[in-house]
Amino acid sequence: MISLRGLTKEFPGGVRAVDALDLDIGDGEFFALLGPSGCGKTTLLRTIAGLETPTSGTVAIGGADVTRLPPGRRDVAMVFQDYALFPHMDVTANIAYPLRIRKVPRARREEKAAETAARLSLTELLARRPGQLSGGQQQRVALARAIACHPKVFLFDEPLSNLDARLRLEARTFLKRLQRELAVTTVFVTHDQGEALALADRIAVMSAGRITQLGTPAEVFRRPATTFVAGFIGSTPMNLLPGTAEGGRLHVAGAVLPLPSEVPDGPVVYGLRPEYADLSPSPPPFGDGDAFSGKVAVVENLGTAHLVTLECGDHLVQAVAPEGEEPALGALAWVVPRPGRALIYRDDALLTAA
């Protein structure tokens, strides 16, 4: 288990990369630090590793305070974005390197390296050098090096971002299965929300050195705590429209929508995922007001569906249309929100009940 208490990292020049952060990560948990670049997620990971010294606060791993311990004595293994394989050593030597530093006898560590390599289907490559491996193979060697020394914690810095798109999906599945099998506490950093949702047991969404929301992928996806999280999570950007609540009705982008009763009158932000809206070529039967109407401005092909952008007055509203049902450019169309899927924010806090 990893416990962070009041963790702050301030760089010379006054930049606060991590700001008074508290966090507990459970044993065996696959934990994602998600956020845009510059949000402090990598600094946080490096502070857990011991590569950065916190300005204040404590880091505890497995119940022991390791804040002042050098990285080599924290029993953590890190996989870097560039894999950091030593080019002058073959795969065996690379995997066995941490064991060599720990003075494990040669025969024992080569056996261990071969064993770990077999698990990651690297046996054929043991005598090769990193320069002769593909990106995916290099990543597996880096993972093997981390696994071979049986650390308490794995730390991954953008583990998939150096792979090409197709390989990334394969590696994602592989990584998730591997983590399940090993059941070692794993913290990874990513800026890709899809990766975080797919891999993690829990996600911390970070911005400006703080955790904006902490939760399971389902929680973070269904009920983003702030409009920042709402805009960040999801493969298509969420519609976030300014509106007004008035007498139980919601006025937004030319539409009048029903409002959950608990929202008092006043300005709000209306959030709706394009996937949770249906596109219709004719007005919905129960009156013009219950849908957004507008002209089709953009149609983007997503493969199995289309992302359609409507011009509704001054606002743009996006919805996903199923394959073969996409409207023509410039045609009039209606976006009907699915009941119970919309999110209402006021002062950047979620008002809608679960």
Add this chain to the structure above:
Amino acid sequence: MSRADPAVSPAGLGRRRAVGFMLPALVLIGVFLVFPALWTIYLGLTDYRLTGLAAADPHVVGAANFTEALGDDRFRSSLWLTVQYVLGSAVVGQAVLGFALAWTLRNRPGPVKRITEGLVLLAWILPSSVVAFLWIALLDRDEGTLNAILHTPGTAWLLDHPMSSIIVFNVWRGTAFSMMLYGAALENVPPSHLETARLAGASTVQQLRDVVLPRIRGHVLTNLLLISLWTFNDFTAFQITAGGPEGRSEILPMYIYNVALSGGRLGFGAAISFLVLLINLVFAFAYLRILRGRREVVVP
């Protein structure tokens, strides 16, 4: 090739024009490098002198100069002093100190790094006559700064420890080059590699051995070759000790100068110059062999 015109090179330049472009450079190299080298070999075979009968009418004496030099105690002691000078001031002094400085300064904040680099660099760029005067003033027996600092009045550093003095002097003088070269080389070591070693628990020595040195081996070899050759042929220290006292700091370049110009035996001096040239060539070829061997290992 289908266009079988021998006068047209693949670059489309006529052979004549190509030669025209090359000629000025070739003439310069010929006049200033090749001819003097050949002339030195010729002089080394004669009894040519600066003054007297043999200056007007030198005779070819064959290998007499070479046999004399190889049998001469003064030559052999000078060669031994030169080996000490190269090993002490270049290989151990400049290379090790330069690397230590580069390694220590690599992550330092701006001002500390810039000031240190500036001071080290200053020792390198000052004119040698100025530098020689500074060191004579530093090491002087009566008014010397060093004696004032160490409270050792009357210690004649240049007379009692002439070799150590010029070795320390040359370390001070030349470390900047190694420092800058290693500084640039260390930029090539990815931080993530060092961090991986640190996470594995590697000590600084282990990080240097496993991560840094394999990465900068080519730089180390180039550096060692250059500073060895420079130091081997270095003449700056002559302005401090002039080879004395009693030849105790007379490294080969000083020996040649003392024999050929002070002693007037140009032919003998040329013969020794030729021997020095041969030693330099041995250095260079050994380096090229090692470098080629390294390439073969890296790209199997």
